[in-house]
Amino acid sequence: MNLEQHYKKLFSDSLMRFKENSYEIDKEIDSVDDNRYGITLVIRPSKNIICELETVIDQINQIEPNQYFYPKSDIHITVMSIISCYNGFSLSNILVEDYVNVIADCLSGTSSFNIEFNGLTASPSCVMVKGFFKNDSLNVIRNKLRDGFGNSILQQSLDKRYQIQTAHSTIVRLSEKLKNKDLFISALKKYENFYFGNFDVDAIDLVYNDWYQRKENVRVLHKFQLNS
Numbered sequence: 001m002n003l004e005q006h007y008k009k010l011f012s013d014s015l016m017r018f019k020e021n022s023y024e025i026d027k028e029i030d031s032v033d034d035n036r037y038g039i040t041l042v043i044r045p046s047k048n049i050i051c052e053l054e055t056v057i058d059q060i061n062q063i064e065p066n067q068y069f070y071p072k073s074d075i076h077i078t079v080m081s082i083i084s085c086y087n088g089f090s091l092s093n094i095l096v097e098d099y100v101n102v103i104a105d106c107l108s109g110t111s112s113f114n115i116e117f118n119g120l121t122a123s124p125s126c127v128m129v130k131g132f133f134k135n136d137s138l139n140v141i142r143n144k145l146r147d148g149f150g151n152s153i154l155q156q157s158l159d160k161r162y163q164i165q166t167a168h169s170t171i172v173r174l175s176e177k178l179k180n181k182d183l184f185i186s187a188l189k190k191y192e193n194f195y196f197g198n199f200d201v202d203a204i205d206l207v208y209n210d211w212y213q214r215k216e217n218v219r220v221l222h223k224f225q226l227n228s
Contacts, residue, residue, distance in 0.1 A: 001165045007121040007130045011192065014122035018178065018185055024125035028211065029068050029175045036085035036211045038157075039099065039221065041145070043077040045169065046199035049117055050075060053129060056120070056191050057171055060127065063183045068173040073215040077115065077131055077169050079138065079204055080145050084157040085211045091219075098154055100222045103206060106141070106148040112226040113137035115167055117196035120188055125174050127188060129196065131167030138167055141204075173212075202226050 017023045028034045045053075050072045057069055082099060083089060116132045142164065149156045178184055204224045210217040 003130070003132055003166060006166065007119070007168075010123060011121040011188075014124055015185055015188070017124045018122075018181060021181075022124070023174060023178070025177065026068070026125055026173050026175055029173060034211065035087045037089045037208065037217075038081060038083040038085035039091075039094075039206060039208050040081050040213075041079035041103065042205050042207055042209075042213070043079060043115070043201050044205065045075060045077070045115075045117070046197075049197050049199050052196040053117070053169075053171060056187075056194070060172055060184070060187050063180050063187055064172075064178060066176050066179070068175040068212075070171050070173075070212075071215070074213045074218075075169055075171065076213055077167050078164060080142055080158060080164065082145075082149070082156055082158065082206070085209070091208055091221075094155060096221050098152075100206065102148045102152055102154065103145065103222075103224060106144040107204070107224050107226070110141060110144075110226050112200050112202040112228055114198055114200050116198040117169070119193045119195070120191045121168065122188060126170045127172035128168040128170050131169060133167050139165060202228065 014023070028036075053075060054072060060067075061069055082103075083094075113133060113135070115138075117129050118132060119130045121128050121130050146158055149158055203226060205220050206222045206224070207213075208219040208221055
């Protein structure tokens with residue numbers, strides 16, 4: 001996949017949806033009945049990157065203050081949803097050690113790699129940061145995970161929703177109708193190609209999480225250190 005072309009098409013299609021008022025509003029964000037949980041492998045961006053992202057988040061917040069903005073503690077890149085969030089899942093359904101062992105085998109010998117955050121893109125319901133990685137490093141990890149869990153009998157839902165191939169990070173979700181649509185679109189265009197920086201990935205976390213990766217609902221099950 002050509003990530004730049006993919007992100008560009010997402011951005012173009014989503015801007016059209018925003019202009020036509022055919023975007024999607026996430027109605028579950030404030031629901032007290034939302035009990036969707038799962039386990040996920042995630043990467044946390046560096047503190048320097050988070051500081052850069054906060055600048056653009058603050059600007060969008062000034063335009064559309066009632067949308068859902070990811071706090072810095074919740075910003076992440078999904079490596080793979082091992083068990084996609086669903087209502088009623090809990091850690092009592094699985095043996096965490098079994099999952100740690102499979103993932104450890106898949107990541108054995110894996111070296112640290114670099115991710116670059118360069119610009120914004122969007123979906124019909126979200127604003128996302130464009131993430132790029134060299135040498136197909138992240139997809140090599142994902143393919144090893146697909147093989148590892150494909151050869152196991154463990155409960156999993158890899159690629160059930162879609163086959164993940166990007167390194168994006170969601171920073172805003174639409175939780176209500178846009179009130180300042182034109183200014184919102186202009187802000188996204190302003191940062192379409194803004195360079196936020198890059199960081200080295202030297203660890204990947206296996207977490208128990210809700211749909212939005214809210215810090216108060218996330219539990220780190222294991223931290224996998226990559227080779228330096």
